[in-house]
Amino acid sequence: MDFLNQTFLLLRKDLLLEMRRRESLLTMFFFGTLLLFVFHFSFDLAPERMAEMAPALLWLAFLFTGTLGLAQLFDAERGNHCLEALLLSPMDRGALFLAKTAFNFILMVLVEIVVIPLFWILFNLRSWDVIPNLFLVTLLGTVGFCVLGTLLSAVTLKARARELLLPLVLFPLMIPVILGTIRCMESILRAGALDDALPWLRLLIGFDVIFLTVGVLIFDWVIEA
Amino acid sequence: MHLTVRNLAKAYGFLWALKEVSFDLPAGEVVALLGPNGAGKTTLLKLLAGVISPTAGEIVLDGSSFSRSATVQRSAVGFLAPGEHLYENLTVRENLVFFTSLYQKHRALAQIEGALEEVGLKHRSEEYVATLSSGMKCRLSIAKCKLLEPGLLLLDEPYGVLDGSGIDLLESFLRAQRHKGSVVILASHHVARVLTLCTRAVILHQGRLTFNEARQQPWDSFTSAFGEFLPHGESWTS
Numbered sequence: 001m002d003f004l005n006q007t008f009l010l011l012r013k014d015l016l017l018e019m020r021r022r023e024s025l026l027t028m029f030f031f032g033t034l035l036l037f038v039f040h041f042s043f044d045l046a047p048e049r050m051a052e053m054a055p056a057l058l059w060l061a062f063l064f065t066g067t068l069g070l071a072q073l074f075d076a077e078r079g080n081h082c083l084e085a086l087l088l089s090p091m092d093r094g095a096l097f098l099a100k101t102a103f104n105f106i107l108m109v110l111v112e113i114v115v116i117p118l119f120w121i122l123f124n125l126r127s128w129d130v131i132p133n134l135f136l137v138t139l140l141g142t143v144g145f146c147v148l149g150t151l152l153s154a155v156t157l158k159a160r161a162r163e164l165l166l167p168l169v170l171f172p173l174m175i176p177v178i179l180g181t182i183r184c185m186e187s188i189l190r191a192g193a194l195d196d197a198l199p200w201l202r203l204l205i206g207f208d209v210i211f212l213t214v215g216v217l218i219f220d221w222v223i224e225a
Numbered sequence: 226m227h228l229t230v231r232n233l234a235k236a237y238g239f240l241w242a243l244k245e246v247s248f249d250l251p252a253g254e255v256v257a258l259l260g261p262n263g264a265g266k267t268t269l270l271k272l273l274a275g276v277i278s279p280t281a282g283e284i285v286l287d288g289s290s291f292s293r294s295a296t297v298q299r300s301a302v303g304f305l306a307p308g309e310h311l312y313e314n315l316t317v318r319e320n321l322v323f324f325t326s327l328y329q330k331h332r333a334l335a336q337i338e339g340a341l342e343e344v345g346l347k348h349r350s351e352e353y354v355a356t357l358s359s360g361m362k363c364r365l366s367i368a369k370c371k372l373l374e375p376g377l378l379l380l381d382e383p384y385g386v387l388d389g390s391g392i393d394l395l396e397s398f399l400r401a402q403r404h405k406g407s408v409v410i411l412a413s414h415h416v417a418r419v420l421t422l423c424t425r426a427v428i429l430h431q432g433r434l435t436f437n438e439a440r441q442q443p444w445d446s447f448t449s450a451f452g453e454f455l456p457h458g459e460s461w462t463s
Contacts, residue, residue: 006327009323009326009327010327013312013315016315017312017314017315020314076312079313080311080313081309081310082310082312084276084309085309085310085324086327087275087276088274088275088276088299088304088310089328090296090299090300090327090329092296224276224277224278
């Protein structure tokens with residue numbers, strides 16, 4: 001069985017378990033929505049400040065909801081020594097990394113599909129035409145978040161206070177992704193295009209490619225450590 | 226399957242869990258892996274399964290070195306930890322389909338149903354593993370191992386909470402594996418039971434191999450080697 005088949009098998013298992021438990025997605029969705037309401041009541045987002053504030057607030061919501069998802073990423077494997085069962089099997093451990101990253105990415109995208117339009121509605125923003133471009137940039141940022149998050153979630157898997165440790169390790173390393181995504185989103189909201197933010201876009205793509213490759217290659221050592 | 230272990234050692238930090246363990250097991254050998262708590266039995270099983278990598282030494286399976294990255298060789302190794310290694314929120318059948326696919330040993334639905342029937346779980350195949358009793362989970366673990374057909378079968382305390390018929394089921398499976406030429410290694414504290422099955426006994430003590438002998442009748446050397454691990458005032462005769 002090749003690498004992609006193994007990845008698909010593991011991803012299908014994770015999606016099936018999530019469909020049955022509905023723990024991660026529901027928690028992430030409600031937390032993301034809750035944060036938007038908190039932002040709505042806390043900030044008076046004037047239209048002239050929208051380009052400056054909206055990307056940061058949106059990414060704050062994505063970061064926190066995403067971290068919730070990451071904290072539960074290996075929960076299915078923790079019970080009954082199922083992680084050990086996976087490590088015993090002849091699968092490529094890089095496939096496990098890719099499947100977990102894809103699973104977390106799917107959950108985050110589902111949350112973002114709801115959160116971005118809701119943000120526009122709550123803050124009464126009128127520029128609906130920029131949402132597709134904004135969503136594409138968000139996807140790039142989400143890939144970076146999921147790749148690094150999955151890697152660090154595995155690193156902190158055996159740590160005692162992993163729910164606390166994970167964001168402490170993850171957030172500083174996420175700075176390039178957060179900055180890149182926010183600058184790109186800001187450029188889209190100001191000018192409707194990415195012309196000013198091309199270096200940031202390149203940084204985002206580079207980050208995604210590098211950490212995805214590194215993750216697949218080193219996951220074997222990470223998961224055993 | 227032929228298993229050779231050469232100078233195997235494993236350290237956790239500064240603590241040596243296993244030191245200079247060497248043995249050679251030809252096909253069809255059933256080994257009772259014995260020793261007191263903390264002797265290194267589970268560490269040895271995990272090393273042989275490829276879950277952890279050794280600090281020193283080598284494991285050779287059928288002439289080729291078994292390293293952590295040897296995915297092909299891992300498909301020949303089975304680990305039976307009763308009731309464990311099963312997803313609670315997948316059904317009995319889904320668990321078997323998932324693991325056989327992961328081991329690249331795709332089985333027809335009829336074969337999976339057949340294995341479930343043999344362990345008495347066919348009528349529960351659509352139920353979640355979480356709803357099964359501990360004994361039934363042990364039976365499911367046996368069905369999983371049957372379908373995976375490992376050349377090297379490792380068992381950690383396999384009797385678990387199995388009832389009488391469950392134990393018969395497990396032992397007939399182990400005998401069948403032996404006849405197929407698999408190497409079976411059983412770590413258990415049910416000494417009398419494993420000695421009736423085994424062709425060889427290995428005793429670990431403080432991470433070192435202190436006894437390694439083929440089964441004999443009578444077995445005075447085993448009696449004297451194992452005697453020190455018995456509870457105070459208890460004696461043992463093979």
